[in-house]
Amino acid sequence: MEDGKIVDLFLGREEAAIKYTEEKFGKGLRSIANNILQDINAAEECENDTYFQAWNAIPPHEPREYLFAFLARIVRHISLDLCRKRNSRKRSAFLIELTKEIEQCIPAPNDMESTLDGILLGEAVSGFLRKLSKEKRNVFLRRYWYLDSVASISKRFGFSESKVKTMLFRCRRELRDYLIKEGYEL
Amino acid sequence: MRGYEFLDKLGWIDADLIEEASKKPKRHVIAGVGIVAACLCFVLTGMFVTIRHRKQEHTIQHWAASFSAADYFKYNDTGISVTNSEDEMSEQNADYDPPYDETRFFPGSGKIWRKSR
Numbered sequence: 001m002e003d004g005k006i007v008d009l010f011l012g013r014e015e016a017a018i019k020y021t022e023e024k025f026g027k028g029l030r031s032i033a034n035n036i037l038q039d040i041n042a043a044e045e046c047e048n049d050t051y052f053q054a055w056n057a058i059p060p061h062e063p064r065e066y067l068f069a070f071l072a073r074i075v076r077h078i079s080l081d082l083c084r085k086r087n088s089r090k091r092s093a094f095l096i097e098l099t100k101e102i103e104q105c106i107p108a109p110n111d112m113e114s115t116l117d118g119i120l121l122g123e124a125v126s127g128f129l130r131k132l133s134k135e136k137r138n139v140f141l142r143r144y145w146y147l148d149s150v151a152s153i154s155k156r157f158g159f160s161e162s163k164v165k166t167m168l169f170r171c172r173r174e175l176r177d178y179l180i181k182e183g184y185e186l
Numbered sequence: 187m188r189g190y191e192f193l194d195k196l197g198w199i200d201a202d203l204i205e206e207a208s209k210k211p212k213r214h215v216i217a218g219v220g221i222v223a224a225c226l227c228f229v230l231t232g233m234f235v236t237i238r239h240r241k242q243e244h245t246i247q248h249w250a251a252s253f254s255a256a257d258y259f260k261y262n263d264t265g266i267s268v269t270n271s272e273d274e275m276s277e278q279n280a281d282y283d284p285p286y287d288e289t290r291f292f293p294g295s296g297k298i299w300r301k302s303r
Binding site for chain 1: 189190195196197199201202203204211218
C-alpha cells in the first residue's frame with residue numbers, strides 16, 4: 001500500500017493503518033531499535049510504542065511523502081531514550097562507542113547546557129550533509145542516524161572497514177569545522 | 187552538549203536524507219561488472235600480444251617443406267644473392283660464413299648451414 005493511503009487511514013482513525021504500517025515498515029523499524037538496544041524483545045516493544053505515538057501524531061502531522069522517515073525518527077528517539085534509562089554500561093557499549101565518536105563533532109563537548117534545539121541542529125547538520133557526496137552522506141547517516149556498525153556499513157557499501165572509518169573520521173572533523181564556521185554554539 | 191544529546195538531536199535531520207540513506211546502494215553492482223570487464227579485456231589483450239609475439243619469433247619453424255634454401259634467401263634480407271642452380275649456389279656458399287648464429291636445415295636442399303666462427 002502507498003504511504004499516502006496509509007496516512008489517509010491514520011487520518012480516518014482506522015486501525016487498519018497500524019496493520020499496513022507494520023507490514024510495510026515493521027522490519028525496518030525493528031532493525032533500527034535492535035541496532036540501538038541489541039535486544040530483539042525490547043526492539044519489538046519500541047516498535048509498538050512507535051505505532052502508538054504515530055497514531056497520536058497523525059493528525060496533526062501528515063507525512064505522506066516521508067512516512068518511513070517519520071516513523072524511523074520516532075522509533076530512534078524511543079530506543080535511545082530506553083537505552084539511556086537502562087543505564088547499563090555493558091548493555092549500551094555500542095551506544096557509548098557512538099557517543100564518543102560523535103562528541104568529536106561538538107566544538108565544546110563538556111558544556112552541559114544545550115543552547116541549540118533539535119530542529120535547529122537538524123537543519124544545520126542537514127545543510128552540511130547536502131554539501132557532501134551522496135556516498136559520504138549515506139555512510140554518515142547509516143552510522144549516526146541508523147546507528148549501524150562499521151562492519152555492517154562496509155558490507156552494505158562494499159568498502160573495507162578501514163575506508164569506512166576514515167570516511168567517518170573526516171566527516172566528523174568537517175562537521176565540527178562547519179558548525180564552528182556557521183556560528184553554532186553547542 | 188554531550189555526545190548522547192547530540193546523537194539524539196541528529197534525529198531531526200531532513201526526512202528526504204533519511205529516506206535516501208534507507209535505500210540500498212546500487213552503484214557497486216555496476217562497478218563490480220566494470221571491474222570484471224576490465225580484467226577480461228586485460229587477459230584477452232595479454233593473450234593476443236603473447237600469441238602474436240610467438241608467431242613472429244618462430245617464423246623459421248613454419249617454413250613450408252616445399253620451399254628451398256633459395257626461397258629463404260629470397261624472402262629474408264641476408265645480403266646473399268639468390269641463384270636457381272644448385273651448383274652455382276654451392277660455389278657461392280663454399281667459403282661463405284652465414285650471417286646467423288643458428289643451425290638451419292632446409293628440407294630438399296640437402297645442406298646444413300652452420301656458423302663456422
